[in-house]
Amino acid sequence: MFGLVLAGGEGSRLRPFTFSTPKHLIPLLGRAMIEYPIVHLAEAGVSEVGVVVGYMGHLIQEHLGDGSRLGVRVRYFWQERRLGIAHAISLALPEIKGPFVVYLGDNILAGGIKRHVRAFLEGDFDVYILLARVPDPSRFGVAVLRDGRVVRLVEKPREPVSDLAVVGVYMFRDPEDVARAFSSLKPSWRGEYEVTDLIQWFIDRGRRVGFDFVDGWWKDVGTPEGLLEAVYLLLDHAEARVEGEVRGEVVGRVVVEKGAVVEGRVFGPAYVGPGAYVGRGAVVEHYVSLESGARLASGGASRSLLLNEAEVEVGGLRLVDSVLGRRSVVRSRRDLRGEARLIISDFSRVEL
Incomplete structure (x- = not known):
């Protein structure tokens, strides 16, 4: 066939x-x-x-x-x-x-x-x-x-x-x-x-x-909403697997691929791709996918998709229902709190 x-x-x-x-x-x-x-x-x-x-x-x-x-x-x-x-x-x-x-x-x-x-x-x-x-x-x-x-x-x-x-x-x-x-x-x-x-x-x-x-x-x-819904559905069927390095805390059904480093906290279901990084002050909440090389240095993420090599450093801010394009950069120069929703394309740069 x-x-x-x-x-x-x-x-x-x-x-x-x-x-x-x-x-x-x-x-x-x-x-x-x-x-x-x-x-x-x-x-x-x-x-x-x-x-x-x-x-x-x-x-x-x-x-x-x-x-x-x-x-x-x-x-x-x-x-x-x-x-x-x-x-x-x-x-x-x-x-x-x-x-x-x-x-x-x-x-x-x-x-x-x-x-x-x-x-x-x-x-x-x-x-x-x-x-x-x-x-x-x-x-x-x-x-x-x-x-x-x-x-x-x-x-x-x-x-x-x-x-x-x-x-x-x-x-x-x-x-x-x-x-x-x-x-x-x-x-x-x-x-x-x-x-x-x-x-x-x-x-x-x-x-x-x-x-x-x-x-x-x-x-x-x-x-973009369809991308997030697909992530939710795929994560609901993902099996926990840790092949990367966990120096922080991983709770629940989490996939940590080879080459990934988790220094912060990750709550499943969640996916941390090869070469991805979760910083010491960062929290990955439920239904998040950090694709290959994505970095969440600080801040939080929930129900979000960070595409390849996206970088986030936002202090106390929590990203929700967000999609960040490849090699995009989101940074905060202030100690922001609360929540933000971002839909940004590849190679974008956002300063908060």
Whole structure:
């Protein structure tokens, strides 16, 4: 079975972070976002993966290489214009010879997709989709069910028709059928070729479109708040592990990677990445991820993400619900108290 990971989008909702890096390379607990889908594919028995790239695609190529580090063989397809998910899928179809699974590169599923891939391959389905109930269906493609069957898909409905979001994982039996379906599509009101329209082609022709509900949580990471929510969910499933140096105090479910130094206090669940540093006067509270080389010299952090080599030295100030970009610097020249929320891009400098 072939795997196809889509990573061509610009990540406009994640600006300013995506001005300097594609969103798929933003690290979450030491692993680039795009690595989660690829690892899930490998766990499901997929050995060959295509990655559709576009915006800053060369950086994704440099990061993933040939895929051997993740246990797969990776090849790349270029989407020069962002014309939708169905268009991205169409670019790889000439190279796909059998059943395949599409996984959006900014989606993360708890528990992976192994069980769902097995159900698709063992069943007699032409298409297989995953569904999840959501409070705001207008942000997603949604499925309408009737008598246990998928009868209609609607992309980002303006009027509510269902609360069942179509998760960013799609499985197809025959690439030639998918090519025929794509050739019949027209751009939507958004100017894109929608994957919901692609799958609707199969529904309208009476093909077997199977579905299942995701196990546990599913996260479509598209905003700074989404990054933080992904950190919370990933930390909820992280196992305590200490491989770095702890001179201070570590309490609860904490990951301290090799090369990290903790001189202050860390309360789990929390992640301290390789080469990261927690100073003697610093406190890392629950649901914080210090990515590789990040430094919290003083102050506190709660429910926050400090990206690679970010530096914080803020005395008695406590950062909450914050995302600090790569190599950003936040310093205070005064003895500040209380809380602050910061969303700052890579290479930024903030003096308080």
